[in-house]
């Protein structure tokens with residue numbers, strides 16, 4: 001089945017099984033390897049992308065869910081002005097260790113800074129509650145988003 005959507009601001013069409021997971025479509029058909037698979041059950045946030053501007057876990061969505069919609073991945077978001085600002089904040093606060101969870105945290109952080117952006121620790125914790133990191137104590141990640149809120153205002 002042909003499925004058309006916007007991917008990182010470009011219109012794309014692919015011939016694909018409509019039930020193929022969106023995560024696999026991104027990784028296998030578009031070679032966008034930023035979104036990762038960890039739990040595969042919508043729990044850890046490693047596969048987070050934006051669908052029509054909102055964070056979703058792409059491991060529990062299918063290709064058909066993207067039809068006619070806008071999908072943004074870490075690769076596209078990181079090229080935007082705000083994405084670059086957030087990337088720099090993660091870098092400066094040494095928030096990344098193994099990096100496996102990073103694309104998911106980055107996408108959720110971007111959504112928070114873009115749609116709210118208040119430098120409020122509790123709100124940031126809530127915004128990132130769908131993302132799990134097995135390496136860090138989360139504090140540096142929260143620090144980086146606090147810094148991004150400060151700099152983006």
Ligand code: FES
Nearest residue numbers: 038040043045059
């Ligand atoms: S791999 Fe999708 S939420 Fe964990």
Ligand code: FES
Nearest residue numbers: 098101133134135
């Ligand atoms: S940095 Fe390793 S899982 Fe988060």
